[in-house]
Amino acid sequence: MRDLFRFFFRQRNNLLFLALLGISLSLLIGGNMHQRAQAISSSNNAIGQIYLWRHDLTEFTDLRAVNQQLAQELAEERTLNHTSSTGKDSVALRVDSARKEAYKFINAQVINSTAHKERNYLTLDRGTLDGIHPDLGVVGMNGIVGIVRDASPHFSLVTSILGNEIEPSVVLSRTGHYGLLKWDTNDPATASMVDVAKYVPVHVGDPVVTRGGDHVFPAGFPVGTVIAVNDDPGSNFHGITIKLAEDLTRSGYVHIVFDLLGNERDSLEAKTALP
Numbered sequence: 310m311r312d313l314f315r316f317f318f319r320q321r322n323n324l325l326f327l328a329l330l331g332i333s334l335s336l337l338i339g340g341n342m343h344q345r346a347q348a349i350s351s352s353n354n355a356i357g358q359i360y361l362w363r364h365d366l367t368e369f370t371d372l373r374a375v376n377q378q379l380a381q382e383l384a385e386e387r388t389l390n391h392t393s394s395t396g397k398d399s400v401a402l403r404v405d406s407a408r409k410e411a412y413k414f415i416n417a418q419v420i421n422s423t424a425h426k427e428r429n430y431l432t433l434d435r436g437t438l439d440g441i442h443p444d445l446g447v448v449g450m451n452g453i454v455g456i457v458r459d460a461s462p463h464f465s466l467v468t469s470i471l472g473n474e475i476e477p478s479v480v481l482s483r484t485g486h487y488g489l490l491k492w493d494t495n496d497p498a499t500a501s502m503v504d505v506a507k508y509v510p511v512h513v514g515d516p517v518v519t520r521g522g523d524h525v526f527p528a529g530f531p532v533g534t535v536i537a538v539n540d541d542p543g544s545n546f547h548g549i550t551i552k553l554a555e556d557l558t559r560s561g562y563v564h565i566v567f568d569l570l571g572n573e574r575d576s577l578e579a580k581t582a583l584p
Contacts, residue, residue, distance in 0.1 A: 412527050414448075414564040415439065422469070424497040424558045429469040431455060435565060436463040446525035446566035452533065452554030453477065453519060453526055454563055465565075471497055471557055478520040479532050484509060487520050490532060494550065497558050500533065502549040509547065511538050517551050524571040531555075 421432040435441050437460050445457040447467050455469040468474050476489040479502060488504040502517060515535040521528025533551035540547055 411569040413567040413569055415441075415567070416562060417447075417465075417565055418562050419560045420464075422557070422560060424469070424471055427472065428474060429471040429497075429557070430458070431467040431469055431563075433465045433467060433563065433565070434463070436460050436465050438462045440567075441465045441565060444525065446568075447563050448526065448530060448566060449555040449557075449563050450561070451556070452531045454555055454557065456525055457565065469557060470500065470553075477526060477532075478523060479517050480520045481505070481509070481511065481535075482516045482518045482529070483512075484515075488549075490517075490551070498553060498556070499536070500551050500553055502535075502551055503546065505547045505549060507540060507545055507547055511535060511547055511549060513538065524568045524575075526566065 415435065417433040417435040419431050420434050423429045423431075431447070431454065433441075433447070441457060441460045443457050443459060447454040447457060453470060455467040456475050457465050458468045459466045470477065470490060471492050473492065476491050478487055479490045480487045481502075486505055486509045488502045490500055491503050492500045494500060505511065513535055517532045517535065519526040519528060519530040519532060521530075531554040533553040535549055536552045537550040538547055539550070
């Protein structure tokens with residue numbers, strides 16, 4: 310308390326000036342209609358600006374929750390794209406109409422990622438407690454992202470398609486011819502589609518989608534668009550460059566894909582190996 314009194318004593322001249330200035334302004338505004346109107350207008354503008362700042366700040370802090378809600382709604386829409394009832398539990402599934410494969414999508418947030426290394430990864434905020442395990446596919450809002458490599462109770466590590474560790478099977482949706490997606494461009498926005506024979510008609514603008522049937526990605530999921538076709542005379546295959554549909558340099562929300570009928574299909578296909 311003594312220090313406070315000492316501070317006031319040292320600042321007595323400044324405090325006296327501010328008090329006299331306040332009294333003068335109040336007398337000026339109170340005795341002059343024009344000055345009073347100007348003061349009211351200025352105070353309204355200041356208060357309005359404060360409310361605007363508060364509104365912008367509130368919108369910013371709510372943005373994460375809004376994005377999470379939108380991502381969750383998209384995951385539910387993808388899951389409910391087609392439905393199938395299984396026994397008494399009547400579980401809603403996402404069923405691929407061509408191969409009758411059912412998928413479930415779980416929402417997750419990217420909390421760390423790389424995009425410019427030789428091998429790139431993403432870390433998600435979902436782990437084994439959420440049912441996550443290796444070899445699950447991961448898709449973004451616009452296209453494929455990668456495959457789960459490992460998982461801990463609360464996090465999972467995803468191998469990105471920006472690398473040489475995974476080469477998913479993809480299809481030219483216009484012609485139905487398939488090949489492999491390979492990241493050999495060193496550009497996080499593009500990749501190559503390889504093993505497409507030269508007799509296949511390929512045009513700039515052709516959409517490329519997943520082939521499916523690999524227990525990772527649903528068939529027909531967006532991959533990218535052809536932006537260049539360069540043919541080497543010494544090769545029997547096209548050199549196709551694709552602009553990826555998903556921006557892998559941006560953090561956000563993704564969906565982890567569960568192939569709910571994969572085990573059933575595996576069991577059936579395993580019978581072909583029996584004598």
